[in-house]
Amino acid sequence: MQVTAGFLQGTALHIPSAPCQRCRHRQAPRPSATAAPARSSVESIPNATQFTNDIIADEKQYIMQTYVRPELVFTRGEGARLYDAHGKEYLDFAAGIAVNALGHTHPQWLQAVVEQAETLAHTSNLFHSVPQVRLAKKLVELSFADKVFYANSGTEANEAAIKFCRKFARVQAGIDPYDKAAEAPYEMVSFSNSFHGRTLGALALTYKDQYKTPFSPIMPGALMVPYMDLDAAAAVIKKGKTAGVIVEPVQGEGGIFPASTAFLGGLRELCDEAGALLVFDEVQCGLGRTGKLFGYQNFGVEPDILTLAKPLAGGLPIGAALVKQRVADAMAPGDHGSTFAGNPLVTAAADVVLDIIAQPAFLERVLSLGERLRSQLRQALAGNAHVKEVRGLGLITGIQLDVMAGDVVQKARDQGLIVITAGKGDVVRLVPPLIITEADVDIAVSILAEIINGL
């Protein structure tokens, strides 16, 4: 199929005026590739209540119950808007947990995905493919890094980073890395309130015990010290012991805590002295979220390894570890790999995402929208005894409450605004698509102010 402007304007495939066969949803035409995302009306699907109840009942019956979800089924997204089965519109300030940086069904992203799916979706990493090389070249040219390793998620990117740290330590120690009896530094240091993922290595570096204890014993050699406490870090980062230190330049799940230049710079020095690698986990704060392409660029401190995931492919599963040459040099063919990682489909999608986000004007907009959001929130919530702080950088913002934030999240949802929690559940987290407008910010602020000032 040829992807034409007509397709994007809703005159061809999957943009029916009759109910769509796949989602049973009557849809309005999509906006053109150049038009700003418009508010479109989406009709309720027939028997929306029954449809919603059936989906929720089947979810309970057929899907393992590891998530707590509201009684809500989204059936469509467009720009910064989501629609449920009833056709109710929601302003999306969660973006699939900081994933949909370009919003939903962005025309250029959609075009890239469709064209690549029609051309070549997957070959495995046994063969070269064009989009993954094109994307890696851009990531390297735009960052501190010399090489890219692809993964499928944030936790996998971090798992790769842990392996790189350990192998690097073995190579540095001058031992045969494949000698089972050989010993080399293997400890990994992470910080309180961190979140690095759910697989057993990344999990060991993640803060919350409740995520770890049921699965113990997890990865050995994981040490955790308070975030922003350089003295505590200095006490555990040791030559001959530490392989790597992993830190989020802006903590996301932990409650939206930006680091400081002094802290990250101090970690850089400690790692250099100990011969350990410094890993920045930018899975949530990377790729434009902070108003810089990479989070580290806010602090002027470069890591040895940087992990990316969430927004990189605009909603398709991808992860990446960007590394310095000396890290890449420590890894040999066969040391790590993945069947799906960086396949042509996801890397073609990511290529478009990166091209758009990396534009200076786009990043400046993220900065100014973030400033607008936080200054309006501070103004609207001034004097509210439940609000301890409004903090963030670019379009990652947390409203620190002195009560649990679940009630605010639910009331906002009822009023058509999707937000999520962070921290101990006492932070309202705002991580909207980066393509929101000033008007979207104003709507979100007015809904949140009304709710929080009514607490």
Ligand SMILES: Cc1ncc(COP(=O)(O)O)c(C=O)c1O
């Ligand atoms: C900073 C950070 N690292 C890693 C992860 C794990 O990513 P994933 O859920 O894609 O495995 C997350 C997820 O929220 C994250 O915020």
